[in-house]
Amino acid sequence: MSLRKVLVLGILCLSAIVAMGQSSMGGLTSSLGSAMGSGSQGSSDKPLKAKPREPKDTICWHGQFVGLNLVPPAKAVFSPNWGIQIQYNCNLYNRFFPVVELGYARLRETRDLADWQAKQFSQTLTTMYRGSGFYGKIGLDVPIAKKGPNANNLFFVGVRYAGATFNYEILTTPFLATYWADAYVMNIVNQHSLAHWLELVAGLRVEITPSISLGWTFTYNHLLGRTNGDMSVASYVPGYGRDENWLPTLGAWFYWHLPW
Amino acid sequence: MPRIRLGGGKVWTLLFVVVTVVCLASCTATGNKNCTAKTDVFLKADFYSAEYSSSCSLTLGFVKGLGTDSVWMKPTSASTLSLPLQPNDSLTAFAMSFMMIDSTFVTDTVFFLHTNQPYVLSMECGGVVMHDLEAADCTKHCLDSVTIVEAHVDNVLTTNIKIWIP
Numbered sequence: 536m537s538l539r540k541v542l543v544l545g546i547l548c549l550s551a552i553v554a555m556g557q558s559s560m561g562g563l564t565s566s567l568g569s570a571m572g573s574g575s576q577g578s579s580d581k582p583l584k585a586k587p588r589e590p591k592d593t594i595c596w597h598g599q600f601v602g603l604n605l606v607p608p609a610k611a612v613f614s615p616n617w618g619i620q621i622q623y624n625c626n627l628y629n630r631f632f633p634v635v636e637l638g639y640a641r642l643r644e645t646r647d648l649a650d651w652q653a654k655q656f657s658q659t660l661t662t663m664y665r666g667s668g669f670y671g672k673i674g675l676d677v678p679i680a681k682k683g684p685n686a687n688n689l690f691f692v693g694v695r696y697a698g699a700t701f702n703y704e705i706l707t708t709p710f711l712a713t714y715w716a717d718a719y720v721m722n723i724v725n726q727h728s729l730a731h732w733l734e735l736v737a738g739l740r741v742e743i744t745p746s747i748s749l750g751w752t753f754t755y756n757h758l759l760g761r762t763n764g765d766m767s768v769a770s771y772v773p774g775y776g777r778d779e780n781w782l783p784t785l786g787a788w789f790y791w792h793l794p795w
Numbered sequence: 796m797p798r799i800r801l802g803g804g805k806v807w808t809l810l811f812v813v814v815t816v817v818c819l820a821s822c823t824a825t826g827n828k829n830c831t832a833k834t835d836v837f838l839k840a841d842f843y844s845a846e847y848s849s850s851c852s853l854t855l856g857f858v859k860g861l862g863t864d865s866v867w868m869k870p871t872s873a874s875t876l877s878l879p880l881q882p883n884d885s886l887t888a889f890a891m892s893f894m895m896i897d898s899t900f901v902t903d904t905v906f907f908l909h910t911n912q913p914y915v916l917s918m919e920c921g922g923v924v925m926h927d928l929e930a931a932d933c934t935k936h937c938l939d940s941v942t943i944v945e946a947h948v949d950n951v952l953t954t955n956i957k958i959w960i961p
Contacts, residue, residue: 575863588917644918646919649829649830662921690810705918706920708922709921709922710924711834711921713879713882713924714863714867715863715879715880715883715884716883719908721913741811767914767922770918
């Protein structure tokens, strides 16, 4: 199953659950929590009453979180790739969650030559990509649904602007035979590149204990621009992923609620 | 041992579990890209009539790189040529024979002075050698002159030179 299909399936599941919550509890956003508490709003026996609008929160500071994305370090278990991504976000008026993220990623990938390339060489060759670099993101999340006095449980969407600076090398790169020369391989080293991109985020954060929360994020990345190396195009961008215009990624987050 | 309780109620718990399952399922979805870029790098030469200042077609006997034994192009009628430049040398020369009005063949040589730049298109496609033309000239038995239109020669086929016929 392709990643895109899985994402669509996931969105459909989420929609179904949210719709289920809406129909059985008579509202989604602010009414979700109170509806679960009373348990009577969704009853078909009683006439629906217009719920009073929740007054806007006048308290600015509702706390702050430091988050760690568990996916980049977990990659080290399954592959030679790994990274670290740390997030800081704070809760303003229970409606705005400014976000800053910093990260580092190391990428290693090997690829056997395709048949149309391999037939020009007498031995089996493997191209290797090695790169690493830092990235940063800044953005804002807003809640779609929330529960608790400090938006302890949260379903949110957000946007991020991100940038990365990184170095890479591509070893055993095949250069195929031409009219003038036989096929040969070359190591392309000391390549430097910059990239910036936009992220659309949908996520979920659930409080486990008063100081710890867990969450998931679906991110759709759109590459805005990138400088190429002197002799190559970077195959991967740290914090972004493969060199594609639109790319979905997943995050699994561990959040620590700072006590001040 | 304290009992950990999801603080958000059943809907939130269910939402978290479903999203977790979807995320784990999607971890198995991987893609494998193939090369979609063009990996040939050719200089494109168009024949132009100096008299009419318009594109023209010629009958070629052969096109052969100087210093090689193999023929690049066999007899054909063409208004455009795609020529490979030397990846490891800054001078490339092609001998071209043209059919004249009296059906005899006359050979001219076209020279290109260029720089070479190895470039990796992607992991999937590998590398190509791109070029930048610095000068172009020809002998004038049948041909009139050569002008550079676009000095950069890469894997996108655009007209790089015009070969003028008297």
